[in-house]
Amino acid sequence: MLNTETNFTYQRYVQWMRGVADLRYANAVLQWDQETYMPEAGADRRSGQIATLSELAHRLFTEPQRAGELAALMADGSLDEKQRRNVSLTSEDFEQQARLPGEFVRTMSETVSRSFQAWMNARKANSFSVFAPLLNQLVDLKKREADYLGWQDHPYNALLNQYEKGCTVALLDKTFSQLRSPLMALLAKIAARPQVSEEIVQQSFPEQKQWAFSMELLQKMGFDFNAGRQDKSAHPFTTNFSARDVRITTRIDPDDLSNMTYSTIHELGHAFYEQGLPDDQYGLPLGEFTSLGIHESQSRLWENNVGRSLAWCRCFFPLIAKHFPSQCKHTGAETFYRAVNRVQPSFIRTEADELTYHFHVMIRYELEKALMEGLLKVEEIPAYWNEAYKKYLGITVTDDRTGCLQDVHWSHGSFGYFPTYSLGSLYAAQFYAAAQKAIPELEKQLLAGNFSLLLNWLRREIHIHGRFFTSEELCRRATGTTLNIDWFMQYVNEKYRFIYAFEEEAGQS
Ligand code: CO
Numbered sequence: 219m220l221n222t223e224t225n226f227t228y229q230r231y232v233q234w235m236r237g238v239a240d241l242r243y244a245n246a247v248l249q250w251d252q253e254t255y256m257p258e259a260g261a262d263r264r265s266g267q268i269a270t271l272s273e274l275a276h277r278l279f280t281e282p283q284r285a286g287e288l289a290a291l292m293a294d295g296s297l298d299e300k301q302r303r304n305v306s307l308t309s310e311d312f313e314q315q316a317r318l319p320g321e322f323v324r325t326m327s328e329t330v331s332r333s334f335q336a337w338m339n340a341r342k343a344n345s346f347s348v349f350a351p352l353l354n355q356l357v358d359l360k361k362r363e364a365d366y367l368g369w370q371d372h373p374y375n376a377l378l379n380q381y382e383k384g385c386t387v388a389l390l391d392k393t394f395s396q397l398r399s400p401l402m403a404l405l406a407k408i409a410a411r412p413q414v415s416e417e418i419v420q421q422s423f424p425e426q427k428q429w430a431f432s433m434e435l436l437q438k439m440g441f442d443f444n445a446g447r448q449d450k451s452a453h454p455f456t457t458n459f460s461a462r463d464v465r466i467t468t469r470i471d472p473d474d475l476s477n478m479t480y481s482t483i484h485e486l487g488h489a490f491y492e493q494g495l496p497d498d499q500y501g502l503p504l505g506e507f508t509s510l511g512i513h514e515s516q517s518r519l520w521e522n523n524v525g526r527s528l529a530w531c532r533c534f535f536p537l538i539a540k541h542f543p544s545q546c547k548h549t550g551a552e553t554f555y556r557a558v559n560r561v562q563p564s565f566i567r568t569e570a571d572e573l574t575y576h577f578h579v580m581i582r583y584e585l586e587k588a589l590m591e592g593l594l595k596v597e598e599i600p601a602y603w604n605e606a607y608k609k610y611l612g613i614t615v616t617d618d619r620t621g622c623l624q625d626v627h628w629s630h631g632s633f634g635y636f637p638t639y640s641l642g643s644l645y646a647a648q649f650y651a652a653a654q655k656a657i658p659e660l661e662k663q664l665l666a667g668n669f670s671l672l673l674n675w676l677r678r679e680i681h682i683h684g685r686f687f688t689s690e691e692l693c694r695r696a697t698g699t700t701l702n703i704d705w706f707m708q709y710v711n712e713k714y715r716f717i718y719a720f721e722e723e724a725g726q727s
Contacts (some may be wrong), residue, residue: 227291228301232502234284235308239501241275243459250465252334253451265331272327273320280316288312300504303686307503317366326359330631337629338452346600346618353628354596357589360633364590374590377634381510382641383688387587390637393703394580397640400707404714405561405573411718414556419476421545428470431541432482438537439520440669441466441486442493453626454481454568456488456517461497461505464489475542476558477569480521487520488513490673494681504684510635512680512689514642515649522572522643523650523709524672529664531555559717563611565620567639572710574611575643581606582625582636590633645693647706649680652697 248268288309333352340349364376378385446464458464466485471477499505507513535551561571567578588594603622604615615621627635653675654660663671679696690700
């Protein structure tokens with residue numbers, strides 16, 4: 219039994235945390251609006267509004283007396299397991315956040331808002347130099363942030379840790395070096411085979427019809443429209459204002475159906491996670507996602523392991539043909555399946571196939587690491603970028619928009635974020651293999667358009683726990699082991715051997 223005093227204190231803790239969360243989510247509404255509907259002229263004032271709310275939320279969260287209150291709560295033996303975990307995670311967050319001066323948080327927020335506009339302008343002008351001055355300021359701020367937060371071995375570790383707790387340069391160097399050669403070997407095998415055609419998805423697909431298809435797709439796959447909505451933005455994203463209000467966006471390329479389709483399914487995977495977080499833990503750590511790597515594992519699992527499977531293509535092809543009868547007239551689900559799994563080095567990360575994708579991430583990782591170390595200057599980014607694309611993917615970048623200006627992340631002040639994309643794909647393959655084992659009839663269910671068994675498994679193993687477990691613990695509980703690249707390599711080897719019809723290797727059947 220809780221004694222009344224402790225209960226009161228825990229309740230006060232909850233009240234305080236929910237006040238902070240209200241400010242943060244109100245800010246998220248402003249940011250969502252900034253990227254979807256806000257007229258351009260509103261940008262300057264909006265930057266100020268967002269900065270003020272960020273500063274207020276930070277100030278409310280880091281009130282000095284909270285340190286003592288949290289310590290007292292931690293020492294109280296009558297809290298239950300979940301309450302204790304909430305308080306302990308909050309103490310960690312508090313300790314980190316309190317290291318950042320309020321003035322710094324405001325400056326960062328204002329710089330980020332201005333950077334986002336500068337990035338948009340730079341993309342319009344197709345010129346990195348329009349973005350460079352703001353990016354320079356951001357990189358300096360990020361170095362200061364790493365110093366405020368404290369780091370060991372590498373300043374980049376402080377930033378990586380914000381997105382993926384415990385993630386380090388040493389760990390990523392190891393993971394990427396393990397991935398590099400088997401990926402290169404598989405890419406070489408594919409390059410030696412005849413290329414598959416992507417003609418089916420590269421036709422004219424009117425924007426309005428794509429939009430209608432995407433909405434039906436979301437509904438059929440189980441997006442809860444009572445607790446969310448979809449809109450359009452330049453760079454697709456998912457945000458939430460509670461587990462009962464989750465926003466996703468998509469973008470439409472009228473000459474390519476797969477772009478919108480897989481971006482929609484990707485964001486749907488993120489949205490499933492947010493809609494599956496426990497709403498009774500609103501504002502508390504157990505009501506939040508555990509890490510960005512795990513968040514990305516959910517989007518990549520739905521996008522690739524499910525959405526790019528033969529079963530999904532067979533299940534959804536009739537719907538695609540219903541929306542686009544003339545484009546689908548002389549073809550079938552298998553052709554669509556091959557087209558959306560075509561492997562081809564390309565310029566844009568978000569449109570990359572599952573194999574070359576990791577090289578896009580590695581390039582950004584190496585670049586950010588060098589920026590944080592001071593080995594690379596902001597002005598040198600385009601040259602560095604273009605050289606890396608030549609070296610890893612064998613392609614020549616000819617303009618900034620399809621080169622180093624393609625990602626929104628830096629303009630958001632997100633450095634250390636990209637590696638979570640690769641981690642997400644690796645986790646996705648491992649989770650999916652575990653789900654297949656737990657649900658023997660999974661493929662049949664997907665073929666029949668029934669996604670609830672898989673969604674329920676993910677809800678049970680991952681979503682419902684919020685931050686109760688770390689990524690590593692979640693992974694071990696759900697799959698039996700910690701993160702291991704073998705699951706991903708096994709998945710892609712099997713998949714592409716089938717699509718590109720390799721010779722079977724000795725010892726394999
Ligand atoms: Co994502």
